[in-house]
Amino acid sequence: MPGMVSSPSAPVLFRAACPRCQARFELSAGSFRLAIGASPRTTFYSFTCPECGSAVRKPAGERIVELLTGGGVRTLRLHSTV
Numbered sequence: 001m002p003g004m005v006s007s008p009s010a011p012v013l014f015r016a017a018c019p020r021c022q023a024r025f026e027l028s029a030g031s032f033r034l035a036i037g038a039s040p041r042t043t044f045y046s047f048t049c050p051e052c053g054s055a056v057r058k059p060a061g062e063r064i065v066e067l068l069t070g071g072g073v074r075t076l077r078l079h080s081t082v
């Protein structure tokens with residue numbers, strides 16, 4: 001679960017951890033992709049681990065979606081809202 005490192009002047013960074021190599025790091029908003037599906041099960045965020053290069057994909061709850069979109073993460077909507 002990413003946490004926002006808030007600082008008024010610095011660019012927004014999100015804490016993340018890699019499930020494969022266990023590395024912990026901070027990534028800027030541009031390193032994340034957020035995909036919002038029709039249900040929470042199909043809503044997830046993804047990033048590439050800077051340590052081992054693996055593509056990490058994790059489910060994104062409502063709070064994480066808010067956090068990431070608020071931080072300027074690029075969002076992809078997988079369904080059309082009617």
Ligand SMILES: [Zn+2]
Nearest residue numbers: 018021049052
């Ligand atoms: Zn890794």
